[in-house]
Amino acid sequence: RWGMLSSALLCAKTLGHALAIADEFKEILRSRFTISNQQQGNMLLISLNPNPEMNFPVNDIFGYEIFLGSLKAQISQLIAKPFRFSEVKLPYSKPLNARYYQKISESPVQFEAPSGQLSIPLDKMQQALPMTNRVTSKVVISQCRDELERVKNARLGDIVFTVRSMLAQSEGDLPELPLIASKLSMSPRTLRRRLQQEHVQYRQLCEQERQQIAVSLLSADTLSLKEIGECCGFKDIASFHKAFKRWTGETPARYRRNLHSRDILS
Template sequence: MVSSGRPWGSAGIPGIYVVLLYDVLAGMGLDASSLLAGLGVSRDELLAPDRRVSMSLAQTVAERGVAMVGEQGLGFRYARAMSITLHGPVGLLALSSASAQDALDAACRFLGLRAPFLVIDQCRQGELAHVQLRSTASLGVAHDFVIEAMLVGLAFMIEQLLDAPPEGLEIRRRGSAPAYLSILKKEVGVPVLFDQDEDALVFPLAALAARPRLADPQVAALAREQCELEFRQWRTEEDGVMAERIRSALQDRTAPLPSLEAMAEKLSVSPRTLKRHLQQSGLSYRQLQDQERYRQAQRLLAKPDNSISEVAYSLGYSDVANFSKAFKRWSGVTPRAYREQR
């Protein structure tokens, strides 16, 4: 199995995706202005190049959209309105790739730039390719909308790349069929199966060798260069965000501080991913733990009523000598000398 392997991050999503949702609702004759009410942002502001919105804002508008549309189905309507070119350099790279496999690999690698809360996995079962989609964050009542929009959007993307969906393409969904199933099948044009064990596109492996009609090696090279630059910037932001999320989580805890594995679980990432983000920032989890222990030690030592042994015990040290050594390593002086300097 090949995975894009990235957890949901805090860099946000492009504002143009919120604009598209706004326009879909307006096209249905609904009061689209209520989508952004009280959120401190307007449709025009979201049109600005490189404008991104937080995950919390995106989730709020998605939940509002789902509530407004109800049983009419929002996911496939949203996907139908989305052109591959809306994804910027990522979409351009897919359009100009040498094969459908190259386009899919680009979508896997750069998905985090557009939807950092989703992961695409590729696997093969016999003669079939399975392109599986999963969320790395709780999407609440917007979950089905997001998954449906992404899967149908990927199906439409394949159609845009190849002029027609490959024979045998089908969409598989977990959960029960919605009330609008007949409309969904009609609009999508390929089989949509429910009560499955995956959220995925499934199609013959042979389709991956197909050449997109707009394949162009020069355009693909330029688009990839743009994507890689944006990807590096995004990863740098994500690395810094991860360190701050860990610091914030540690400050919310008293001794003993959580292990790396416990912290990774709290932040909904794997221990390996957490370590990688910190390494990219030139940090280690132990350094962040020590920074927090030092901060707490300073606070406790500032209270004259706390003996040094009590401070050591409060920080999880069973031996005062070990605490004193650690404190001297952090500050350059012993806990006693630190008190005398105050």
């Protein structure tokens, strides 16, 4: 999911567009914060509020620290240059490690604020991203919407989401349908019938999983195209090339070139 969503952010038109995408699909990654924006003069104020439906893994202070550090790093990667917030406000007392906040964030930090808040100049939000790509953006946004719908339906026992999750957790070649059915304590025939009721076939889910694996690995830029094709279950590079072009309208080589046209993640 991170590979899919990060591709959508990298291919966005502007920083503001990228942050809007991140907020729209935050449920995909189970974000522990809800975000609201307010314009004040030439600044955009981003308010942070803990999601009441989720607990922090350690405590709320650690949650804010992780969010602040991660968002600063992600924005720097998106715009391909160092970034800092104009101001950071945090809704808790000054912690023992407070001296590191300004050092790491490179921003003025105020504790004991009414709520969490980050300030960004509006001209930064309107800044075009160096790797914007309309074609790739359309593909990955569609994937994010499909995944978000499955996440929302998961609480209702969505069989499609369940199977997709099992495919994502599998190692090596994707399992055959009978193996998935046995793990769900049902017959292959029952699983096929339940998927058909959702107007989807098992091979389609496998195809979608291969596509997400390919997008993620191409974004990482650590494996050759041949190795990525093998990771996705293709026996040769030609089959991988043909399938990826069918999925995205681009060859895997061109997709990778577009993502890495600038050394944005160095």
